[in-house]
Amino acid sequence: MKVKTFAELQSEGVTPELLFWVGCAGSFDSRSQKISKKLVEILDEAAIPFAILGNEEMCTGDPARRAGNEFVFQMLALQNIQTLNGYGVQKIVTTCPHCFNTLKNEYPELGGHYEVIHHSQLLKKLLEEGRIKVRGDVFKGKKITYHDSCYLGRANNIYEAPRDVLEHLDNEIVEMQRSRNCGLCCGAGGAQMFKEDEPGDKRINAERADEALGTGAEIVAVNCPFCLTMLGDGLKEKDEKVMVFDISELILQDKT
Amino acid sequence: MEIGQIIFLIVLIAVAFLAIKLYGRVFRNIRLGRSEIINDQKSKRWKNVLLVAFGQKKMFKRIVPALLHFFIYTAFLLTQVELIEIIIDGIMGKHRVLANPLGGFYTFIIGMIEVLSLLALVATIVFVIRRVILKLKRFHSIEMKGWPTKDALIILAGEFLLIAAIFTMNGSDVLLQGMDPEHYPSTGVLPVSNWLGPAMFGNLSYESLVMLERIGWWGHIVVVFGFILYLPISKHLHIFLAFPNTWYARLEPKGEIQNMPEVMNEVKSMLGLTEENSGMDESIGDLPEFGAKDVTGLSWKNIMDAYACTECGRCTSECPANITGKKLSPRKIMMDVRDRAEEIGKTLDQNKSNVSLAEFDDGKTLFDRITREELHACTTCNACVEACPVLINPLDIILQMRRYEILTESSGPGDWMPMFNSLENTGAVWQVPEERDAWSK
Numbered sequence: 001m002k003v004k005t006f007a008e009l010q011s012e013g014v015t016p017e018l019l020f021w022v023g024c025a026g027s028f029d030s031r032s033q034k035i036s037k038k039l040v041e042i043l044d045e046a047a048i049p050f051a052i053l054g055n056e057e058m059c060t061g062d063p064a065r066r067a068g069n070e071f072v073f074q075m076l077a078l079q080n081i082q083t084l085n086g087y088g089v090q091k092i093v094t095t096c097p098h099c100f101n102t103l104k105n106e107y108p109e110l111g112g113h114y115e116v117i118h119h120s121q122l123l124k125k126l127l128e129e130g131r132i133k134v135r136g137d138v139f140k141g142k143k144i145t146y147h148d149s150c151y152l153g154r155a156n157n158i159y160e161a162p163r164d165v166l167e168h169l170d171n172e173i174v175e176m177q178r179s180r181n182c183g184l185c186c187g188a189g190g191a192q193m194f195k196e197d198e199p200g201d202k203r204i205n206a207e208r209a210d211e212a213l214g215t216g217a218e219i220v221a222v223n224c225p226f227c228l229t230m231l232g233d234g235l236k237e238k239d240e241k242v243m244v245f246d247i248s249e250l251i252l253q254d255k256t
Numbered sequence: 257m258e259i260g261q262i263i264f265l266i267v268l269i270a271v272a273f274l275a276i277k278l279y280g281r282v283f284r285n286i287r288l289g290r291s292e293i294i295n296d297q298k299s300k301r302w303k304n305v306l307l308v309a310f311g312q313k314k315m316f317k318r319i320v321p322a323l324l325h326f327f328i329y330t331a332f333l334l335t336q337v338e339l340i341e342i343i344i345d346g347i348m349g350k351h352r353v354l355a356n357p358l359g360g361f362y363t364f365i366i367g368m369i370e371v372l373s374l375l376a377l378v379a380t381i382v383f384v385i386r387r388v389i390l391k392l393k394r395f396h397s398i399e400m401k402g403w404p405t406k407d408a409l410i411i412l413a414g415e416f417l418l419i420a421a422i423f424t425m426n427g428s429d430v431l432l433q434g435m436d437p438e439h440y441p442s443t444g445v446l447p448v449s450n451w452l453g454p455a456m457f458g459n460l461s462y463e464s465l466v467m468l469e470r471i472g473w474w475g476h477i478v479v480v481f482g483f484i485l486y487l488p489i490s491k492h493l494h495i496f497l498a499f500p501n502t503w504y505a506r507l508e509p510k511g512e513i514q515n516m517p518e519v520m521n522e523v524k525s526m527l528g529l530t531e532e533n534s535g536m537d538e539s540i541g542d543l544p545e546f547g548a549k550d551v552t553g554l555s556w557k558n559i560m561d562a563y564a565c566t567e568c569g570r571c572t573s574e575c576p577a578n579i580t581g582k583k584l585s586p587r588k589i590m591m592d593v594r595d596r597a598e599e600i601g602k603t604l605d606q607n608k609s610n611v612s613l614a615e616f617d618d619g620k621t622l623f624d625r626i627t628r629e630e631l632h633a634c635t636t637c638n639a640c641v642e643a644c645p646v647l648i649n650p651l652d653i654i655l656q657m658r659r660y661e662i663l664t665e666s667s668g669p670g671d672w673m674p675m676f677n678s679l680e681n682t683g684a685v686w687q688v689p690e691e692r693d694a695w696s697k
Contacts, residue, residue, distance in 0.1 A: 001696055001697070002696070002697075003693070003696035005693065022692075022693075022695075024684050024685040024686065026695075027684070027692045027693070027694075027695060028684060028686055028688045028690065028692075033695040036695055036696070037695065037696075040696070052693060052696065054692060054693040055691060055692045055693060057683075057692060058683030058684070059679055059683060059684055059685045061679070063675065063679075063685055064675075064676065064679055065513055066513070066636045066655070066658075067658060067662060067668065067672050067675075067676075068547065068655065068657075068658030068659040068660075068661060068662035068663065068668065069662045069663065069672075069676055070516045070519045070546065070659060070663060071519055071522075071523060071663065072676055072679050072680055074516075074519050074520050074523035074524075075523055075526075075527070075680065076679060076683060078520070078523055078524060078527055078529060079527065079683075082527075082529070101509075101511040101512070105508070105509050105511055105512035106512055106513065106515070109515045110515070110520060150635070150636075150637040150638060150639075151511055154510050154511075154637065154638040154639065154641075154642050155509060155510050155511025155512075155638055156509050156510075156511055157509070181642050182317075182574065182639075182642075184576055184579075184639070185576040185635045185637035185639065187576060187635060188635070189635040189636045189637050190634050190635045190636030190637070191672060191675070192635050194671060194672060194675040194685065195632070195669045195671030195672055195675075196669075196671055197582075197633075198577070198582045198583065198584070198629050198632055198633040199581075199582070199583075199629070200577070200580045200581035200582040200583075200633075201580060201581030202580040202581060203580065204576045204577070204579075204580050204635065206580075207576070207579060207580050208576075
């Protein structure tokens, strides 16, 4: 796989219309890297010219800001905005709802104005326009439940786009009791991903995993790399058979 | 002037005087917070007031309490008409002054009040059952021990008294209308009192009925006055504050955290992003305090949120941290903010020596009430914000206190330090040796 960076394309005299914002999870977490690759496959299949920032990309600052460290957030955000504005980036797609939220809602006040979409919105559009098609039937006949991430859901009121994407599959889709604006967090947000839990009776991801298992679904669909990790861990402790996938992996299926 | 009129006037003036004092205190306490101008997008704000406060839109996420609450709420709204009449009657020494001028409409209004009062009675009974017998979990968390539970029961008892007074007043009045139509103008046929009155008081003498009617009438107004004076110390203040609170609620997407321009400007100059002579503050003063350690560091809106909270606990029952047994309870955050604002208010009232708020120091902070463990348990998932029927935002307070802890105290969970270091040094949330685009190669 070869993905070009903005710097490379600029030296060739090309400015792509779309930036794929990979994010820290998509760049470094081995499970989430697969989703980054999926999105590249999707963009290639739909023949959408795009590029990444490569080593010029930094964390958006989401976990720092939510932990309370506004200094670190501002440092990252202002540097990212300098890079983005330097390349004249106008449109961004990302697979991470946290990056999505920060780029879309928090960068404008710092001088970064972009059209930001989450990959579930892009997938919905491409499927509806027939520019990509569901590939494979690995998951045929399996029941799917969809977990709303907080940062796509409550934070930005996007509940339907990921569900519309899943509608393109043959599978039966079942809802958990707490869904849409009542969806239960996976436990990772607010920089919880990077620290131990506070003392309690149960881990939040275990609570959510139990709820997902309660639906009888064999697949849990998510839209966020952190939900993916959290629910994956939660389910691993309960039932080996239930798998967690990003919605992009369900659309472009493979046997790995 | 009759003796009743004189007593009524004295009571009315005393209540007005006390109310101004007590509500003035609440207003002063809300203004302990830092100033924040909230004035934009007025049409959206009015829409929130109409849908969320008047229309109770968010209450209806839970249909049973929503319906029961709706009965009490509409009964409350409509009873205002009756109250206006009682006050006019009280001052002028008249009886049911609106009955003749309004005619059939009067019968309709009083009839509606009766029907709604009956429904409100059912609701009040169910609410007591839910609290005392069924012991619903959200009414029995740690923060509900003691005063908050007592407060809720006092209000419910007040509702019983009020409804009893209304039916005593109307029931005896209906009978008196037949005996002495000169003094007791016809109210038309009332849906409850026209059968309840004769059934309960049918064999009483004229004198007893006159007495009973006065007991009902005075009982009604005294309970209302009692409510007015009690609300400033009660969770029940939401019946007034829900309206301004929905108007002033945040309109930005829930995921957006408020920017800190003071930090942004400093970082900009550090990164060399500001133009020369851009008017950066060169003076070396005290180190600024970031975030909030006390209610005085919060916005006045955060404090109004706290006074608007009726402690229903929907936020806490949806909080992922609380559900899994962590100490964090968004409702407790709101109760703590109100208690702390009250505490500062009381201290200010006791030392009338004109201590300015900037110099105010009683050696306590909001951190004495809200522990770090609670703050550290929040996942910023916005479930509490979404759940609140009057658009209170506990998350905003948690974030401001986290900012104080990290930026001003330079402390916080130890686990976060490697993350901050990694973010500062490598721009990635994890310290990893590989290149950022290695996955694509």
